[in-house]
Amino acid sequence: MTSTLPAAVLWDMDGTIVDTEPYWIRAEGELVREWGGTWSAEEGLQLVGSGLRDAAAVFQSRGVGLSIDEIVDTLTDRVHAQVVEVVPWRPGARELLASVRAVGIPTALVTMSLRRMALEVAEAVGPDAQGDPSFDLVVAGDDVERPKPDPAPYLLAAERLGIDPRDAVAIEDSKPGIASAVASGAVALAVPLHVALPESPAYTRWDGLEGRTVEDLAEIFAASRVAR
Numbered sequence: 001m002t003s004t005l006p007a008a009v010l011w012d013m014d015g016t017i018v019d020t021e022p023y024w025i026r027a028e029g030e031l032v033r034e035w036g037g038t039w040s041a042e043e044g045l046q047l048v049g050s051g052l053r054d055a056a057a058v059f060q061s062r063g064v065g066l067s068i069d070e071i072v073d074t075l076t077d078r079v080h081a082q083v084v085e086v087v088p089w090r091p092g093a094r095e096l097l098a099s100v101r102a103v104g105i106p107t108a109l110v111t112m113s114l115r116r117m118a119l120e121v122a123e124a125v126g127p128d129a130q131g132d133p134s135f136d137l138v139v140a141g142d143d144v145e146r147p148k149p150d151p152a153p154y155l156l157a158a159e160r161l162g163i164d165p166r167d168a169v170a171i172e173d174s175k176p177g178i179a180s181a182v183a184s185g186a187v188a189l190a191v192p193l194h195v196a197l198p199e200s201p202a203y204t205r206w207d208g209l210e211g212r213t214v215e216d217l218a219e220i221f222a223a224s225r226v227a228r
Helices: 021-034 041-045 052-061 068-085 093-102 115-125 152-161 175-184 214-227
Strands: 008-011 107-110 137-139 168-172 187-190
Touching: 008 093, 008 152, 021 041, 021 052, 021 068, 052 068, 068 115, 093 107, 093 214, 107 115, 107 152, 115 137, 137 152, 152 168, 152 175, 168 175, 168 214, 175 187, 187 214
Parallel strands: 008 107, 008 168, 107 137, 168 187
Antiparallel strands: none
16 A cells, blocks of 8 residues: 555545534625624635635625625634633544644645644644644634636645645535646545535546544545546
């Protein structure tokens, strides 16, 4: 298996490691209603995986009279307050991460949430079995000018890890996220949750992460190398 291990595993956060999408949708609805508008869960799902600044522009169009930065900070604060109360782990995510770390594969958290939120979740994950941080680096929404679905976040993570993105596996749950991963050249793994993702030759799709191990990641990575 050693020869087929990826050079790194790159993790999305919201919807992949933690199921925070209901937190975001709740915060979005509260904000829009405070400014006299309406916002449904279905509309919230349309923004899953989007960059926060792009989403903020949508809320401005719905009557929220705040700046882009004010909207981003307000939503982040409200979601953060919910995360502090209860971290909604996605089943199997931490176990798979531990499996990856146990064999020495570098990891990165690649999220469109603000860095302060990403660091909170990374800290909640805790150290690996060796006592080191579970993520070698964090690339957050405020680190890139072009959010997902642009490949920039994953390309930046690969650059900072010193690897070719084609030698990494990227795990995503959303349409913008999986598009970003595919465009970066990484071996893309879709684990959809709130938004359906169709079967595609561009990525592998799993129903979830529960029960999955580093051997499963090695298998899809090896298959991608054969396909190339």
